[in-house]
Amino acid sequence: MAYQAKLRVWRGDATAGELQDFEVEANEGEVVLDLIHRLQATQAPDLAVRWNCKAGKCGSCSAEVNGKPKLLCMTRMSTFAEDEVISVTPMRTFPVIRDLVTDVSYNYTKAREIPAFTPPEGLEPGEYRMQQVDVERSQEFRKCIECFLCQDTCHVIRDHEENKESFAGPRFLMRVAELEMHPLDAGDRVEAAQSAHGLGYCNITKCCTEVCPEGIQITDNALIPMKERVADRRYDPIVWLGNKIFKRNGA
Amino acid sequence: MAFDVASPSSTDTPPPARASIPARTLRTDRWWLPPLLTTLGLATFVVYATVRSFMRSDYWDAENHYLTPFYSPCLSDSCVAGSSHFGTPIGELPGFIPLAFLSLPFLLGFRLTCYYYRKAYYRSIWMAPPACGVGEPHERYTGETRLPLILQNVHRYFFYAALVITIINTYDAILAFGGENGFGIGLGNVVLLLNVVLLWCYTLSCHSCRHVTGGRLKHFSRNPVRYWTWTQVSRLNTRHMQFAWLTLGTLVLTDLYVWLVSSGAIADLRFIN
Ligand code: SF4
Ligand code: SF4
Numbered sequence: 001m002a003y004q005a006k007l008r009v010w011r012g013d014a015t016a017g018e019l020q021d022f023e024v025e026a027n028e029g030e031v032v033l034d035l036i037h038r039l040q041a042t043q044a045p046d047l048a049v050r051w052n053c054k055a056g057k058c059g060s061c062s063a064e065v066n067g068k069p070k071l072l073c074m075t076r077m078s079t080f081a082e083d084e085v086i087s088v089t090p091m092r093t094f095p096v097i098r099d100l101v102t103d104v105s106y107n108y109t110k111a112r113e114i115p116a117f118t119p120p121e122g123l124e125p126g127e128y129r130m131q132q133v134d135v136e137r138s139q140e141f142r143k144c145i146e147c148f149l150c151q152d153t154c155h156v157i158r159d160h161e162e163n164k165e166s167f168a169g170p171r172f173l174m175r176v177a178e179l180e181m182h183p184l185d186a187g188d189r190v191e192a193a194q195s196a197h198g199l200g201y202c203n204i205t206k207c208c209t210e211v212c213p214e215g216i217q218i219t220d221n222a223l224i225p226m227k228e229r230v231a232d233r234r235y236d237p238i239v240w241l242g243n244k245i246f247k248r249n250g251a
Numbered sequence: 252m253a254f255d256v257a258s259p260s261s262t263d264t265p266p267p268a269r270a271s272i273p274a275r276t277l278r279t280d281r282w283w284l285p286p287l288l289t290t291l292g293l294a295t296f297v298v299y300a301t302v303r304s305f306m307r308s309d310y311w312d313a314e315n316h317y318l319t320p321f322y323s324p325c326l327s328d329s330c331v332a333g334s335s336h337f338g339t340p341i342g343e344l345p346g347f348i349p350l351a352f353l354s355l356p357f358l359l360g361f362r363l364t365c366y367y368y369r370k371a372y373y374r375s376i377w378m379a380p381p382a383c384g385v386g387e388p389h390e391r392y393t394g395e396t397r398l399p400l401i402l403q404n405v406h407r408y409f410f411y412a413a414l415v416i417t418i419i420n421t422y423d424a425i426l427a428f429g430g431e432n433g434f435g436i437g438l439g440n441v442v443l444l445l446n447v448v449l450l451w452c453y454t455l456s457c458h459s460c461r462h463v464t465g466g467r468l469k470h471f472s473r474n475p476v477r478y479w480t481w482t483q484v485s486r487l488n489t490r491h492m493q494f495a496w497l498t499l500g501t502l503v504l505t506d507l508y509v510w511l512v513s514s515g516a517i518a519d520l521r522f523i524n
């Protein structure tokens with residue numbers, strides 16, 4: 001059943017912008033991205049929106065719908081009442097380029113700051129052998145589609161621009177965890193997690209987990225286990241002593 | 252033309268800035284409800300627990316040998332006869348010290364530094380953030396990077412202490428099957444037992460427990476027993492929040508039951524003897 005949906009879309013660029021009201025036809029089974037496209041086709045041909053797969057797999061269409069970080073292509077119109085005004089705004093945490101399109105290069109900078117996978121000395125590509133149980137934890141994190149919704153929602157940087165310098169954000173702390181839990185990674189990730197990537201800023205309030213479209217348990221499976229590892233290294237005198245006495249280095 | 256506007260490198264591009272959206276949040280749901288309920292829930296427990304811990308009466312039911320967890324272990328001469336399952340190595344205690352002064356601070360510390368409760372009170376009381384996508388009221392934010400919040404890292408030590416106290420609570424619950432007239436089972440036993448079972452679920456589902464049992468390993472395949480243990484703890488761990496609230500509930504319920512029975516307000520419902 002088609003009806004006229006009420007959209008309130010943010011339009012503008014880095015200098016100025018505002019929410020503008022539109023009425024757009026909505027049909028059964030459609031998602032917010034469909035309406036944004038219809039809006040482009042019928043009323044606002046210069047509306048900027050980034051998208052690619054329309055299947056929740058490319059991570060391009062990240063924005064905020066009624067103030068919640070969402071993939072536009074996975075947000076069903078059926079989740080809203082027909083007379084509801086639906087706001088569609090760009091991700092707040094990143095600089096806006098135009099309309100719904102933001103500049104997410106902060107994330108690429110942070111990605112580059114993490115040293116790549118480091119195999120043990122003497123092991124050549126092609127000689128890697130590992131057990132499934134040993135890579136399972138890292139595999140959960142590989143489901144990430146890099147939509148950066150978790151980065152957008154994290155209050156550490158969303159509400160405090162100045163923290164961007166020292167905080168890598170949930171997506172990249174999870175990358176650190178992925179490498180730390182990888183059976184063949186020989187890099188030391190724990191110290192860097194706290195000092196270089198700002199793990200201590202996270203107060204485990206779980207918004208990243210709440211918004212992740214892939215359902216990755218970012219906080220429980222990546223951030224908290226990393227915090228526990230940092231506690232081993234930095235704040236636990238008994239583990240520290242044990243490591244000294246038995247010369248253990250990861251088991 | 253269209254490309255020109257969208258390209259950040261064109262010469263007249265303004266310096267990067269966020270989209271100007273003055274509203275603190277555009278959320279339209281009742282995002283303030285969960286933090287409000289959390290605050291009320293925590294406050295209720297804190298008030299109840301404080302009052303009871305200092306009350307010093309009706310914590311031991313001499314007839315059925317029910318001891319409330321709020322007074323366990325009771326180690327001083329001020330404890331009523333029978334309630335001290337581990338003797339009374341400590342003399343009289345002045346009234347402003349709770350009789351369970353040896354366990355309460357650790358239990359408080361355990362819950363205060365618990366990863367779940369941290370989330371709960373950071374959101375509801377400190378409002379950092381009150382809900383996802385809702386601006387927090389603070390000017391600056393440093394999270395757990397410095398004192399005092401960096402001390403949250405001691406959680407694992409509270410976990411070890413909590414293990415010991417849970418064992419003591421379990422012992423209390425087992426002793427409660429033998430009342431004045433020997434073995435018997437009453438509703439109080441069921442309440443005490445339920446409380447202890449849930450306390451075990453809460454304690455073992457702790458993130459620090461998950462870490463020490465196996466989470467800290469890089470190679471599960473070399474440590475099959477610890478891997479199995481980690482798997483079980485992980486299963487419990489997904490319900491850690493539920494156990495956190497359930498145990499607050501059963502602690503109050505257990506204490507209230509012992510209070511009512513030992514003060515004579517209600518009679519214990521007996522099933523056997
Ligand atoms: S859990 Fe940590 S990383 Fe995730 S949103 Fe909250 S503060 Fe940010
Ligand atoms: S972790 Fe989830 S929310 Fe974050 S970028 Fe990856 S898919 Fe998106």
Ligand code: FES
Binds near residue numbers: 060
């Ligand atoms: S368009 Fe690819 S995730 Fe939405």
Ligand code: FES
Binds near residue numbers: 361366368454456
């Ligand atoms: S008790 Fe909650 S995480 Fe340890």
